[in-house]
Amino acid sequence: MTEMPEPLPPHEVGALARTVLDAVGTVVVGKRDPLELVLAGILAGGHVLLEDLPGLGKTLTARSFAQALGLDFRRLQFTPDLLPADVTGSFLYDQSRHDFTFRAGPIFTNLLLADEINRTPPKTQAALLEAMQEKQVSVEGVTYRLDAPFHVLATANPIEYEGTYPLPEAQLDRFLLRVSFGYPSHEEEWEVLRRRIHRRREEAVIEPVVDAETLLRMQAGLERVVVEDSIGRYIVALAAATREHPSVLVGASPRGSLALLLLSRARAALAGRDYVVPEDVKEVAIPALTHRITLRPEMWLRRVDPAFVVTEVLAATPAPASGAMPSYAGAGGHAS
Structure with a gap:
């Protein structure tokens, strides 16, 4: 789409x-x-790394979002013998x-699930x-553009390292954020079973809420979410502080502060606001x-965890004064 x-x-x-x-919550429980x-990562135009143990709903999440967003979806299982041409x-x-x-590979889609991305060379x-x-x-020297929207949801197993190729820092940096689901509570796990019994089949189908064109309009709408100067400086200060922390060898790059900006805008929109507050930044920082x-x-x-560093x-x-209206919001005000 050019225009x-x-x-x-x-x-x-x-x-x-x-x-x-x-x-999506009708299928992915709790x-x-x-x-x-x-x-938020998809709305911000980025790619998401789902790092968690097997069987916790990563593939289901990707498929459910593709259905709800009305996107073309492909799943690619990464293996040690997978070649670039297979992608x-x-x-x-x-x-x-x-x-x-030219025979197009599975990457020519709107939402690609790159399953077990750390298993391929x-x-x-x-x-x-x-x-x-x-x-x-x-x-082979010919460049092909990918149609928008294009997003990668990649999965990785954080504890099994045998036969894997850990993603280098430069590639990890390309993911806008990393998300983990964790184990469900007893009630949530029973709800998963109850819904499976009720629908009497394995697959759960979600009717599209929007389509690809509407998603692009939603992504463009995030550019109208205002970030006041003090919030922007707060984002820069957070990223810079990770570089100076005594436990850190290499801190977050400017791409990290850009990720904070984009994700905090998405969080603000999810909350029904057209301006960012410090709490939006804090919620997406880790x-x-x-x-x-x-x-x-x-x-x-x-056994120090990077999340502990970000928490510190x-x-x-x-943080700047929370809830202050942006000084340069103009006549737009905030969304009702």
């Missing part, structure tokens, strides 16, 4: 997003907060035309990286920054 979509007002973006979450983060596509010889024709990971960053793929931090080697021996940084960095 810019007409932006939706932020309060409409929030209303539609909450309806999408309600629809995970409202992580689901909000995943949707991007390749040229095949057409005998009838006596020429090579770096060369194949790099092919995915170009698509994530540049929204295009290159095959998922947006922890995977961008490299700890000193001795910290791994002490949040506690030590003074």
Whole structure:
């Protein structure tokens, strides 16, 4: 799509997003907060890394969001023998035309589930990286653009390292945020079973709430969510503080502060506001920054978690006055 979509007002973006979450919540039980983060990542135009143990709903989440958002969905199982051409596509010889024709790979979709991304070699990971960053793929010197919207939801198992290829820091940095679901409570797990008994089949189908064009308009609408100067400086201060923390070898890059900006705008829209408050930034800080931090080697021996570093940084960095209207919001005011 070459022309810019007409932006939706932020309060409409929030209303539609909450309806999408309600629809996904009919299938994915009791995970409202992580689901909000995943949707915030999609609304912000980014890619999401779902890092959790097997069987906790990562694949179901991706498929449910694709259905609720009306997006074309592909699932690609990453394995040690997967080649870049298996992701991007390749040229095949057409005998009838006596020429090579391009056969598009599974990456030509709106929402790609990259299952167990850390099980494939770096060369194949790099092919995915170009698509994530540049929204295009290159095959034998020919570049193909990917149609918008394009999002990658990648899954990784955080505890099983045998036969895996850990994602390098540069590739982790391309994910807007990292989300974990965790085990459900007893009541939530029983609700999963109860719903499965009730529907009498394995697959759960969600009717589309929006379509791809509406999602693009929702994403464009986030640009109208105002970020006051003091909030912007607070975001920069948080990212900078991760670089100066004594436990950190490499802190969050400016891409980390940009992720905070984009995700906090999405959180504000989800809350029905057209301006960002410090609480929006605080709620997305851990998922947006922890995977961008490299700890000193001795910290791994002490089992220090990057999330602990971000928590300390949040506690030590003074936040601007909460709830203040943006000084340059103009006549727009805030959404009712």
